[in-house]
Amino acid sequence: MYTNLFLAVIKNESLLQNSFFRKLDKFLDVLINKGGYTRVLVGLKNTLIIAILGLVIGVLIGTLIATVRVIPKYKVLPRVLNGICTFYVGFFRGTPMVVQLLLFYYVMLPLMGLNMSGVNVSIIVFGLNSGAYISEVMRSGIQSVDGGQMEAGRAVGLSFSTTMMKIVIPQAVKNILPTLGNEFIALIKETSVVSFVGAADLYVAFNMIGTNSYEFMVPYLAMAIIYIVIVVLITLGIRLMERGLKRSDRRN
Amino acid sequence: MTDATENTKLIDVIDLRKSFGELEVLRGINVTINKGDIVCVIGPSGSGKSTFLRCLNCMEDPTSGHIIFDGTDIADMKVDINIHRRKMGMVFQQFNLFNNKTVIQNIMLAPVHIGLSDLRKAKLKAAFGKGPKPEKTKEQIISEAHDRAIELLTRIGLQDKADVYPSTLSGGQKQRVAIVRALAMNPEVMLFDEPTSALDPEMVGEVLDLMKQLALDGMTMVCVTHEMGFAREVGSRILFIDEGKILEENAPAEFFANPKHPRTREFLSKVL
Numbered sequence: 001m002y003t004n005l006f007l008a009v010i011k012n013e014s015l016l017q018n019s020f021f022r023k024l025d026k027f028l029d030v031l032i033n034k035g036g037y038t039r040v041l042v043g044l045k046n047t048l049i050i051a052i053l054g055l056v057i058g059v060l061i062g063t064l065i066a067t068v069r070v071i072p073k074y075k076v077l078p079r080v081l082n083g084i085c086t087f088y089v090g091f092f093r094g095t096p097m098v099v100q101l102l103l104f105y106y107v108m109l110p111l112m113g114l115n116m117s118g119v120n121v122s123i124i125v126f127g128l129n130s131g132a133y134i135s136e137v138m139r140s141g142i143q144s145v146d147g148g149q150m151e152a153g154r155a156v157g158l159s160f161s162t163t164m165m166k167i168v169i170p171q172a173v174k175n176i177l178p179t180l181g182n183e184f185i186a187l188i189k190e191t192s193v194v195s196f197v198g199a200a201d202l203y204v205a206f207n208m209i210g211t212n213s214y215e216f217m218v219p220y221l222a223m224a225i226i227y228i229v230i231v232v233l234i235t236l237g238i239r240l241m242e243r244g245l246k247r248s249d250r251r252n
Numbered sequence: 253m254t255d256a257t258e259n260t261k262l263i264d265v266i267d268l269r270k271s272f273g274e275l276e277v278l279r280g281i282n283v284t285i286n287k288g289d290i291v292c293v294i295g296p297s298g299s300g301k302s303t304f305l306r307c308l309n310c311m312e313d314p315t316s317g318h319i320i321f322d323g324t325d326i327a328d329m330k331v332d333i334n335i336h337r338r339k340m341g342m343v344f345q346q347f348n349l350f351n352n353k354t355v356i357q358n359i360m361l362a363p364v365h366i367g368l369s370d371l372r373k374a375k376l377k378a379a380f381g382k383g384p385k386p387e388k389t390k391e392q393i394i395s396e397a398h399d400r401a402i403e404l405l406t407r408i409g410l411q412d413k414a415d416v417y418p419s420t421l422s423g424g425q426k427q428r429v430a431i432v433r434a435l436a437m438n439p440e441v442m443l444f445d446e447p448t449s450a451l452d453p454e455m456v457g458e459v460l461d462l463m464k465q466l467a468l469d470g471m472t473m474v475c476v477t478h479e480m481g482f483a484r485e486v487g488s489r490i491l492f493i494d495e496g497k498i499l500e501e502n503a504p505a506e507f508f509a510n511p512k513h514p515r516t517r518e519f520l521s522k523v524l
């Protein structure tokens with residue numbers, strides 16, 4: 001369409017460029033005139049939803065596990081919980097995400113007699129998976145907070161869990177924010193496998209455009225560019241957040 | 253012991269022992285702390301002073317023995333220690349202000365949190381017809397805690413620092429805020445663990461002055477300290493701890509003038 005005009009002008013250019021622009025033209029045709037963009041938007045939405053909700057669930061689970069890991073282990077209950085957490089983390093770190101998705105979708109759900117969309121399955125599995133990773137990060141974050149903070153909370157009569165939630169974890173999160181950002185970026189990138197369980201992500205969208213236009217060079221290039229743009233935006237967002245959180249570190 | 257002293261008894265420490273693994277740090281401590289007492293704990297480094305103080309509010313769980321506080325043995329693991337700790341303020345050598353909270357939030361955090369959680373419990377009880385309706389609303393609890401925090405900050409002359417983060421304060425200011433944070437819970441006793449040891453010399457005075465004021469107000473205090481001047485002037489009793497035992501206990505005048513135990517004499521000759 002738009003490039004037809006352009007192509008006419010540079011008719012005398014090399015064969016390589018010529019063929020590239022023809023491909024671009026085909027791609028834009030399918031993307032804009034044949035409704036490909038709606039697929040891309042759906043894919044983008046699913047990719048972001050899976051990564052964002054996965055991260056949120058992951059932070060919650062990771063924080064819970066990390067807290068269990070730092071509870072003093074005099075009593076039986078914390079020891080049992082700790083054992084469960086060790087198994088959980090071992091399982092999710094020891095198997096690939098694709099395997100977890102497939103297990104959940106094709107083994108767990110049928111066994112439980114449940115039906116769930118590929119996107120929802122992906123959100124849950126991404127959450128469970130990143131929970132395992134974040135728990136380790138969060139644990140080191142918690143351990144990097146000065147022990148005096150917990151002592152001071154306990155000394156004014158707050159419970160272990162209250163002090164943890166109000167004092168220690170906020171400081172731990174601040175310490176691990178860059179690492180959490182990296183985890184978010186990793187999740188964004190890993191969404192490219194959710195089509196294994198039928199979730200329509202960016203890969204599905206661009207693959208469809210490629211199939212319809214009989215050429216894959218431009219669609220996959222466009223996909224790569226979208227991923228890079230997302231990652232750059234997240235990186236900038238984290239920078240800004242870090243700057244905001246530094247307030248309580250400022251000195252006179 | 254007469255009935256009069258029986259009435260004013262606040263903390264009774266009975267045969268307190270504490271071991272860390274093989275190391276027995278406290279080896280049978282017996283002492284009574286009465287209301288209004290200013291007990292200064294002195295002794296060589298590593299003798300167990302901090303451990304003793306931390307056992308008083310069970311920051312360290314005693315290995316054996318009893319801590320009778322207000323008639324309850326808080327060394328008993330079945331006791332809900334959080335309730336009793338609210339009545340025992342603690343001040344640390346390293347201040348330990350909450351880094352993620354402003355000065356006023358540091359002071360208000362515990363009173364508000366505890367006030368609100370008590371309110372929730374009272375509401376629940378009232379809903380089941382098992383208790384009276386709570387007297388205060390959520391807003392009242394918060395505004396009272398706020399007023400009290402401002403009053404305390406004004407008392408130490410730091411009302412203009414209410415909304416800054418602790419990292420912007422000097423050491424002396426931090427420690428004074430830490431002291432009023434403990435006071436905000438209206439404790440019956442204040443425990444100090446070398447409150448001036450981490451301070452630059454020019455800031456020691458402001459902290460000791462505040463502690464003196466508290467003593468004059470009649471606060472019961474237990475202070476681990478190396479400030480012999482403070483112990484002599486403000487203390488009502490001195491405990492000398494060495495190798496996990498109280499070797500000598502006396503009124504300051506007598507303690508410093510006539511130390512009885514050879515270890516006490518040796519220690520005093522080094523620090524005075």
Ligand SMILES: Nc1ncnc2c1ncn2[C@@H]1O[C@H](COP(=O)(O)OP(=O)(O)O)[C@@H](O)[C@H]1O
Nearest residue numbers: 272275277295296297298299300301302303304
């Ligand atoms: N949490 C702990 N674990 C192991 N040993 C400890 C611990 N706390 C204190 N100690 C040991 O107990 C002894 C007394 O310590 P402390 O009470 O801090 O002495 P002081 O305050 O009189 O200098 C020291 O030998 C110290 O190393």
Ligand SMILES: [Mg+2]
Nearest residue numbers: 301302303446
């Ligand atoms: Mg000490």
